Amino acid sequence: MWKFILRRFLVMIPQLFLLSVIVFALAKQMPGDALTGVSMDPRISPERLYELREKAGLNDPWYEQYRRWISGIAQGDFGKSYTHKIPVSEVIAERIWNTVFLALITLILTYLLAIPMGIASGRFNDTWIDKVVTGYNYLGFATPIFIFALIMLFVFGFSLGWFPTGGSVDSKVDAGTFAYYLSKLHHVILPALSTALIATVGTVQYLRNEIIDNKYKDYARTARSKGIPETQIYTRHIFRNSLLPIAAFLGYEITGLVGGTVIIETIFSYPGVGQLFVSSIGLRDFSVVTAIVMMLGFATLLGTLLSDIILSVVDPRIRIE
Amino acid sequence: MVLLKIDDLKVHYPIRGGVFKTISDYIRAVDGVSFELKEGETYGLVGESGSGKSTIGKAILKLINMTSGRIVFNGQDLSKFSFGQMKPFRQDIQMIFQDPYSSLNPRKRVADIIAEPLRNYQCLTVGEEKKCVQNYLDKVGLNPDSMYKYPHEFSGGQRQRIGIARALTLKPKLIIADEPVSALDVSVQAQVLNFLQDLQKEFKLTYLFIGHDLGVIRHMCDKIGVMYRGRLVEEGISEEIYENPQHIYTKRLIAAIPELNPERRAQKTELRKKIAKEYEQLYPEYFDEHGRAYDLKSISNTHRVAMP
Amino acid sequence: MKADAVKNVQLADRSPSGIKIIWQEIKKDRLALGSFYFLLIFLASVYIASFMIDQKAIARVDIFSIYLMPSDAHLLGTDYAGRDILGQLIFGTSNSFTISLCITILTALMGLCAGLIAGYFGGIVDNVIMRVIDFIMSLPSTMMIIVFVTVVPKFTVTNFIFIMSIFLWTGKARLIRSKTLAERELEYVQASQTLGTPHWKIILYHILPNISSVIIVNFTLNLAGNIGLETALTFLGFGLPESTPSLGTLISYARNPDVLENKWWIWLPAAAIILVLMLSINFIGHALKRSADARQRRG
Ligand SMILES: Nc1ncnc2c1ncn2[C@@H]1O[C@H](COP(=O)(O)OP(=O)(O)OP(=O)(O)O)[C@@H](O)[C@H]1O
Ligand SMILES: [Mg+2]
Numbered sequence: 001m002w003k004f005i006l007r008r009f010l011v012m013i014p015q016l017f018l019l020s021v022i023v024f025a026l027a028k029q030m031p032g033d034a035l036t037g038v039s040m041d042p043r044i045s046p047e048r049l050y051e052l053r054e055k056a057g058l059n060d061p062w063y064e065q066y067r068r069w070i071s072g073i074a075q076g077d078f079g080k081s082y083t084h085k086i087p088v089s090e091v092i093a094e095r096i097w098n099t100v101f102l103a104l105i106t107l108i109l110t111y112l113l114a115i116p117m118g119i120a121s122g123r124f125n126d127t128w129i130d131k132v133v134t135g136y137n138y139l140g141f142a143t144p145i146f147i148f149a150l151i152m153l154f155v156f157g158f159s160l161g162w163f164p165t166g167g168s169v170d171s172k173v174d175a176g177t178f179a180y181y182l183s184k185l186h187h188v189i190l191p192a193l194s195t196a197l198i199a200t201v202g203t204v205q206y207l208r209n210e211i212i213d214n215k216y217k218d219y220a221r222t223a224r225s226k227g228i229p230e231t232q233i234y235t236r237h238i239f240r241n242s243l244l245p246i247a248a249f250l251g252y253e254i255t256g257l258v259g260g261t262v263i264i265e266t267i268f269s270y271p272g273v274g275q276l277f278v279s280s281i282g283l284r285d286f287s288v289v290t291a292i293v294m295m296l297g298f299a300t301l302l303g304t305l306l307s308d309i310i311l312s313v314v315d316p317r318i319r320i321e
Numbered sequence: 322m323v324l325l326k327i328d329d330l331k332v333h334y335p336i337r338g339g340v341f342k343t344i345s346d347y348i349r350a351v352d353g354v355s356f357e358l359k360e361g362e363t364y365g366l367v368g369e370s371g372s373g374k375s376t377i378g379k380a381i382l383k384l385i386n387m388t389s390g391r392i393v394f395n396g397q398d399l400s401k402f403s404f405g406q407m408k409p410f411r412q413d414i415q416m417i418f419q420d421p422y423s424s425l426n427p428r429k430r431v432a433d434i435i436a437e438p439l440r441n442y443q444c445l446t447v448g449e450e451k452k453c454v455q456n457y458l459d460k461v462g463l464n465p466d467s468m469y470k471y472p473h474e475f476s477g478g479q480r481q482r483i484g485i486a487r488a489l490t491l492k493p494k495l496i497i498a499d500e501p502v503s504a505l506d507v508s509v510q511a512q513v514l515n516f517l518q519d520l521q522k523e524f525k526l527t528y529l530f531i532g533h534d535l536g537v538i539r540h541m542c543d544k545i546g547v548m549y550r551g552r553l554v555e556e557g558i559s560e561e562i563y564e565n566p567q568h569i570y571t572k573r574l575i576a577a578i579p580e581l582n583p584e585r586r587a588q589k590t591e592l593r594k595k596i597a598k599e600y601e602q603l604y605p606e607y608f609d610e611h612g613r614a615y616d617l618k619s620i621s622n623t624h625r626v627a628m629p
Numbered sequence: 630m631k632a633d634a635v636k637n638v639q640l641a642d643r644s645p646s647g648i649k650i651i652w653q654e655i656k657k658d659r660l661a662l663g664s665f666y667f668l669l670i671f672l673a674s675v676y677i678a679s680f681m682i683d684q685k686a687i688a689r690v691d692i693f694s695i696y697l698m699p700s701d702a703h704l705l706g707t708d709y710a711g712r713d714i715l716g717q718l719i720f721g722t723s724n725s726f727t728i729s730l731c732i733t734i735l736t737a738l739m740g741l742c743a744g745l746i747a748g749y750f751g752g753i754v755d756n757v758i759m760r761v762i763d764f765i766m767s768l769p770s771t772m773m774i775i776v777f778v779t780v781v782p783k784f785t786v787t788n789f790i791f792i793m794s795i796f797l798w799t800g801k802a803r804l805i806r807s808k809t810l811a812e813r814e815l816e817y818v819q820a821s822q823t824l825g826t827p828h829w830k831i832i833l834y835h836i837l838p839n840i841s842s843v844i845i846v847n848f849t850l851n852l853a854g855n856i857g858l859e860t861a862l863t864f865l866g867f868g869l870p871e872s873t874p875s876l877g878t879l880i881s882y883a884r885n886p887d888v889l890e891n892k893w894w895i896w897l898p899a900a901a902i903i904l905v906l907m908l909s910i911n912f913i914g915h916a917l918k919r920s921a922d923a924r925q926r927r928g
Contacts, residue, residue: 003338007341007342011763015763015764015767018764019768022768026776026777026780029780030779030780138908138911138912138915139908141911142853142904142907142908142910142911143904143907144857144858144860144861144903144907145861146860146861146864146880147860147880147900147903147904150880150883150889150896150900151900153889154883154889154890154893158886158889158890159890165886166886255767255769258769258772259769259770259771259772260771262771262772262775262865263771263861263864263865266865266884267884277772277775278775278865278866281775281776281779281867282866289776292772293769293772293773293776296769296772297768297769297772299769300767300768300769301767304766304767379819382822382823384819384822384823404822404828405827408825411823411824411825412825414823415823415824416819416820416823418816418819418820419816420816423815423816423817424815424816424817424819424820425817425820426817426821426835426839427839428835428838428839429835437821437824437826438824438825441824441825441826442825484820487820487824491824
């Protein structure tokens with residue numbers, strides 16, 4: 001088992017390296033570099049420009065540039081944002097907590113929705129409650145998040161006015177007060193709920209199947225034949241066995257959220273990393289784009305790693321592969 | 322005339338372990354096996370499950386890559402050839418598989434199953450092909466009209482006959498029969514076995530017959546090789562093996578054959594107990610310190626035993 | 630002569646072909662059957678209409694009829710440039726569906742090649758292919774697609790299809806590989822090998838038909854998913870280029886809060902079409918999935 005975890009970590013090293021090479025190659029492809037702004041300036045002669053480029057190392061071979069770039073990243077130096085005129089790391093730092101907060105609330109809501117629904121429809125399968133949940137699953141499976149989020153925004157944000165339609169906090173409240181945190185929560189609920197209502201579907205389905213499977217397993221039958229009350233069989237045995245794998249999917253769930261943030265934050269004008277990503281592409285601020293891709297790519301790798309490891313602990317079968 | 326000669330055949334599977342999945346050891350599925358098949362005879366391979374019988378059969382047909390050794394068929398060294406280069410020789414060596422359920426593609430009609438080898442090697446017209454398929458269906462005792470049915474419409478015994486018909490279409494010289502009856506009911510077993518013997522006479526076939534049922538093997542085979550953990554422990558003509566077993570493992574196998582006569586049953590149980598005890602005691606004499614059988618030594622013209 | 634033989638064999642083959650089996654499965658499920666007829670009629674009318682309407686007329690800017698409410702002249706109103714929404718819906722639907730179909734076909738082909746080869750041959754080939762798949766799957770695909778779309782020198786529909794496909798074939802390949810692996814263990818594959826059938830024939834004519842139901846289910850569900858993904862990317866502004874309007878283009882107007890709040894006729898119909906398309910394709914896919922699962926259980 002430790003061998004598996006160690007090996008899984010070792011696999012991540014080449015993955016991380018490849019990711020960085022790809023991101024670097026993409027960054028090189030993107031129009032403009034650190035001196036694009038300067039080169040537009042008519043007062044600077046081409047000779048002087050060449051000198052500047054030489055000094056900035058932009059004429060070095062790519063692997064030399066890559067080495068410098070990656071060692072910078074290792075120290076948290078992502079270069080400078082040319083629209084914000086401050087280091088990229090600071091631009092991102094401003095937003096990252098908003099994204100983390102949104103992701104956290106989304107995850108909590110996803111599980112809060114999934115567990116009761118999955119348990120109810122698994123335990124009482126083929127009753128009306130199961131039919132309702134299954135019907136909901138069908139709808140959720142077929143609905144793209146961006147459309148659902150738009151409708152949610154339209155209904156609860158604009159028409160009913162229950163929730164704010166943009167931003168992450170009310171600008172009128174002072175930072176640090178209780179009202180401030182309350183307002184933050186108020187801003188995050190609608191985007192988080194929109195994602196959770198859709199994202200929960202996979203987990204509900206999995207949990208339902210898992211419970212139905214376990215229900216007819218030998219250990220449950222034995223317990224039943226011993227006269228142990230049904231409720232106890234569920235709370236003591238079946239739920240424990242079915243919920244463990246769900247916990248393991250946490251990492252994959254995070255991976256999925258990373259993709260979703262781009263869309264959700266854009267729709268709700270929520271100032272997080274995803275929205276920053278989209279707007280930076282629009283503004284051609286590619287040092288920010290590169291940094292975000294690198295960072296979220298790393299997060300995705302970590303998410304997969306996390307789930308692989310938890311799963312291998314919960315379910316020894318997959319370790320073989 | 323020697324049709325097939327197997328010389329020091331080894332099939333080893335690496336066991337990988339550790340963080341870097343390096344090779345830490347080998348599973349020695351077949352570990353230095355040599356024997357010969359004469360034309361027209363039936364050679365039986367017996368041994369417990371996992372002793373490497375199927376692996377030998379599959380290695381001959383290149384379904385499994387062998388680690389080392391030589392396989393000489395009709396004077397040609399097959400071990401040099403790649404999977405593709407084997408194609409001309411596959412006409413002469415065919416296989417009957419253990420499981421009549423998974424050895425027929427469920428999506429193909431019987432006609433397509435039996436004609437598959439014909440389409441690979443011969444260019445027949447539709448009529449010729451149809452006639453050929455019907456001919457072989459008839460030979461294996463199935464209604465020629467059943468050629469448009471699917472495998473699931475047949476019983477296990479009938480399916481095995483389809484498998485046999487498929488192996489016969491190319492008129493092979495050697496047929497490797499990997500437990501051809503072990504998946505069938507006892508009542509059907511005898512029927513299929515007799516039928517295989519009839520075919521042998523009609524087509525002058527040589528069989529490499531793999532099995533673990535000693536009764537069946539005795540019924541079928543002229544010569545028998547007993548396998549244990551990837552090695553031959555004893556080889557001889559049937560009488561020698563059954564009446565005069567030399568190796569302690571063979572003795573135990575023979576003693577394990579169920580006795581049908583009720584009066585002699587008690588006697589048999591007694592014998593079994595005796596041999597089991599003997600086995601415990603004499604084990605170190607017959608196997609080296611790694612539990613590996615010794616090389617075969619001739620004790621008569623036809624009889625070879627693994628002794629130190 | 631050989632071809633003749635093959636033809637004759639097919640004539641004699643009265644067994645239901647793949648398409649017939651699919652049709653029988655769909656017919657059993659009322660919801661799936663309804664969805665099928667609906668899709669057929671809906672898509673047929675959209676494609677026919679898109680041939681009959683002049684695309685240039687729809688794309689023409691008309692500053693005198695900006696943001697018109699639905700009326701007789703414009704059944705579904707007009708957008709910020711006075712263009713007819715209904716016309717854009719028709720082109721958007723046909724574009725979105727066609728492109729998603731292309732992506733699904735392309736990824737299916739890629740997944741089939743990689744999955745069948747990896748599963749059948751195993752060993753080093755399998756290892757290499759699986760490492761590549763693992764790596765692509767561990768990338769944040771939405772972001773990668775967006776970055777590729779912005780970086781690619783000349784952004785065309787073909788490029789878009791290729792970029793999407795690079796990131797979407799992996800799941801399929803993995804599924805097909807695992808099914809091939811299971812199928813390969815069955816003795817009929819080894820039997821074919823001893824009968825002198827070459828590897829490629831075994832893969833195409835023996836293994837592929839036996840895993841086709843899984844592939845079809847996956848294809849259907851992916852088609853629905855790809856419609857969602859394509860429109861979402863276009864919605865963000867990184868999908869189909871301007872010259873090729875998609876359903877996502879219409880919805881992207883709703884990124885302007887005024888349109889979202891007050892001019893529902895611009896974005897809501899497109900959203901509804903996406904929903905209905907995805908739902909009905911999913912209904913068909915799930916019906917097929919249920920029957921495939923049941924068949925697998927029956928053996
Ligand atoms: N792919 C493989 N990897 C590792 N070990 C294998 C592999 N295939 C077979 N073996 C091992 O090789 C040994 C011989 O297997 P084989 O199938 O030849 O046995 P057998 O004598 O035919 O048994 P049975 O009577 O059950 O069919 C077994 O111990 C098995 O565990
Ligand atoms: Mg075997």
